[in-house]
Amino acid sequence: MGLVHVFFHDKCFDGSASAALFSAFYRARFDREAPFVYSGLAHKATALFEPGQFSGDENAIVDFKYSPDPKVTWWFDHHQSAFLSAADAEHFQNERHPHKFYDPNYRSCTAFIAEIARTRFDFDTAPHQELIHWADIVDGALFESAQAAVELREPAMQLTLAIEGSRDPSLLQKLIPDFTRRSLAEILQQDYVQAELRPLLERHRKSIDVMRRRMECRDGVIFFDVSNDDLEGYNKFIPYYLHPEGVYSVGVSRSTFRMKISVGSNPWHVVPDMKNLAVLCERYGGGGHAKVGAISFPPDAAETARAAAREIATTLQASYRHSVAALE
Numbered sequence: 001m002g003l004v005h006v007f008f009h010d011k012c013f014d015g016s017a018s019a020a021l022f023s024a025f026y027r028a029r030f031d032r033e034a035p036f037v038y039s040g041l042a043h044k045a046t047a048l049f050e051p052g053q054f055s056g057d058e059n060a061i062v063d064f065k066y067s068p069d070p071k072v073t074w075w076f077d078h079h080q081s082a083f084l085s086a087a088d089a090e091h092f093q094n095e096r097h098p099h100k101f102y103d104p105n106y107r108s109c110t111a112f113i114a115e116i117a118r119t120r121f122d123f124d125t126a127p128h129q130e131l132i133h134w135a136d137i138v139d140g141a142l143f144e145s146a147q148a149a150v151e152l153r154e155p156a157m158q159l160t161l162a163i164e165g166s167r168d169p170s171l172l173q174k175l176i177p178d179f180t181r182r183s184l185a186e187i188l189q190q191d192y193v194q195a196e197l198r199p200l201l202e203r204h205r206k207s208i209d210v211m212r213r214r215m216e217c218r219d220g221v222i223f224f225d226v227s228n229d230d231l232e233g234y235n236k237f238i239p240y241y242l243h244p245e246g247v248y249s250v251g252v253s254r255s256t257f258r259m260k261i262s263v264g265s266n267p268w269h270v271v272p273d274m275k276n277l278a279v280l281c282e283r284y285g286g287g288g289h290a291k292v293g294a295i296s297f298p299p300d301a302a303e304t305a306r307a308a309a310r311e312i313a314t315t316l317q318a319s320y321r322h323s324v325a326a327l328e
């Protein structure tokens with residue numbers, strides 16, 4: 001029996017769930033006794049893969065970029081930008097490897113693995129439906145409401161907070177095997193999960209209080225400046241939770257290495273003719289997607305960042321008034 005080394009998107013619910021589902025599939029259809037090891041992969045500016053890293057008898061990459069390394073024997077991904085280069089994309093297309101799969105139309109890699117394993121390898125995915133369902137919701141950010149996204153009542157939402165916020169690399173080593181043998185509610189009750197979660201939930205609650213104090217909503221735009229507050233990241237749905245009447249949000253925050261303007265739109269409150277936020281942020285040297293964008297400034301450019309944020313808020317307020325006038 002050969003060692004299976006699984007490489008997965010680190011600190012990501014879908015990445016961890018993909019690693020778990022792939023393992024269950026491989027055990028059921030290829031080798032019931034195979035030992036597994038797991039390594040998280042992160043996006044960074046330098047080389048994503050290290051030479052010699054693919055040390056298993058089988059090496060699987062799930063929910064992460066393609067590697068043309070011949071030691072990689074399985075690959076599943078659903079990201080729009082799955083290939084580091086045109087040469088990698090060509091390598092994938094020409095090789096036509098029977099165990100390498102790519103489809104950017106899937107909301108989660110977990111659902112993609114499930115579909116391939118079920119239809120091509122006759123794997124029974126029924127026992128893993130809960131995991132597949134939640135991977136789709138979390139990775140697609142398809143929360144039914146701002147309450148669901150911020151109050152974190154569902155076990156999957158609290159597990160996501162633990163996975164994304166934990167600094168302990170051993171958490172996922174325990175969580176991945178648990179994903180295919182316990183329900184999410186059972187996993188949540190495990191001591192090792194509760195120990196991780198307690199401080200993270202406390203920080204999450206505090207961040208809601210801080211943001212509540214710093215927020216105002218006028219003409220459809222929620223504005224907040226938390227750059228002088230001790231906030232280590234925050235849930236990006238909090239603005240719409242506190243101000244459901246808001247359509248856009250503009251926030252200023254600070255980290256050790258930059259000042260940041262975050263510009264977003266409320267998934268649960270849209271108006272006609274929404275402003276494209278990527279285009280708006282590009283005007284200030286930032287970027288993003290149509291529905292969410294960001295701009296970075298050097299850490300000492302606080303005033304420039306604040307002035308730009310005010311200007312963006314004013315632009316979005318005018319756009320909102322225009323949209324609402326069109327509705328009347």
Ligand SMILES: [Mn+2]
Nearest residue numbers: 014063109139
């Ligand atoms: Mn994913």
